[in-house]
Amino acid sequence: GESGTGKELVAKAIHMNSKRKYFPIVTVNCGALAESLLESELFGHEKGAFTGAHYRRKGKFELADGGTIFLDEIGSVSMKMQVELLRVIESKQFMRVGGTETIHSDFRTIAATNESLEDMVKAGRFREDLYYRLNVFSIVIPPLRERREDISVLAHYFLNKFNSAMNKTVSGVSPEAMEFLTTYDWPGNVRELENAIERALVVGKSNTIRVEDLPFHVPAGEPALDSADQSLAAMEKKHIIRVLESHRWNISRSAEALHIDRVTLYNKIEKYGLKKLKIEN
Structure with a gap:
């Protein structure tokens, strides 16, 4: 396998x-x-x-x-x-x-x-x-993408495992996050799923795992992070774009969500050359 x-x-x-x-x-x-x-x-x-x-x-x-x-x-x-x-x-x-x-x-x-x-x-x-x-007796273990019905069971198993290890009380996985988990191809298989659930419990702030808590989620319409550029600055730029888009480029609300002041947010927008997408009728 x-x-x-x-x-x-x-x-x-x-x-x-x-x-x-x-x-x-x-x-x-x-x-x-x-x-x-x-x-x-x-x-x-x-x-x-x-x-x-x-x-x-x-x-x-x-x-x-x-x-x-x-x-x-x-x-x-x-x-x-x-x-x-x-x-x-x-x-x-x-x-x-x-x-x-x-x-x-x-x-x-x-x-x-x-x-x-x-x-x-x-x-x-x-x-x-x-x-x-x-080769007396062989067992072929299929990759996770070929047994998607196991993903929900495994995700809840790892959720309970890390709840206990981290002393957390995350109750479950949101429907949107579960849909994402079951449609993702999992090149790293069960090990990658385990790491994803562990990471979601570390960074998540609600009592359920949400899509944005997952390490590889890219919102619709947002370009994926270039695999060649995995620097902290690139990750910060991506996160700021996501927050700005979610708040319709409202600077005050976006700055509050990012836990920074408006001036700092303006400086980062200028630093990364961010521009609001124009919507054409």
């Missing part, structure tokens, strides 16, 4: 609904570690195995004994490390880096990727034997 779709949550759900739930689930982000570090992270190392190895350390496979090891972004692993993974997954045996003792570990393997491993195999970037060893 794509990044942010909740692959790790699915892995944890599988683990918690299995007979291995009383043992740990150990997560390894393969894409975040260099090959030399990944080897030590997975298999552990003995004291003195390399510079800085001041003590013996258990690896993730050893820690996952009796439980589950979750290999996230498995497609980013080098071909050399893929050989090691295949051997360990098949034999459930390995040696720590710098060690001679064979370690036995009983673990379930769950792997996740945001790329097509089948295409990587065809391109020669992923070992075919490891692919078939991992």
Whole structure:
């Protein structure tokens, strides 16, 4: 599945609904570690195995004994490390880096990727034997834009979660905001939705989440912020335009809404070269 779709949550759900739930689930982000570090992270190392190895350390496979090891972004692993993974997954045996003792570990393997491993195999970037060893049972997690019926449920879940974490009492999501949430394409998937709800609770001032509380809302008729210009000044200009338009360019009301005086607002209008749009009959 794509990044942010909740692959790790699915892995944890599988683990918690299995007979291995009383043992740990150990997560390894393969894409975040260099090959030399990944080897030590997975298999552990003995004291003195390399510079800085001041003590013996258990690896993730050893820690996952009796439980589950979750290999996230498995497609980013080098071909050399893929050989090691295949051997360990098949034999459930390995040696720590710098060690001679064979370690036995009983673990379930769950792997996740945001790329097509089948295409990587065809391109020669992923070992075919490891692919078939991992591909016993596949779960495809669709992106959020393909399961829009989940958006409302997830939004309310995150609302309750952050209400509790921030000690807030936001009661719900306005119909307009929910309509926006359900029509937005969510390139960052569930992770982006979670961040959007969290941000809305931080900046919102009413007891419901409104459209203007969402981080990516662009009112109708207003040009979107240039993705190349994400400076504070650009954001301030955009916000001032929105407030001026909402108050029909009434300077007194706009200044009050912005919590600044009229002179400051006039200076900012001049600074950004803002002009009232002419409406033609």
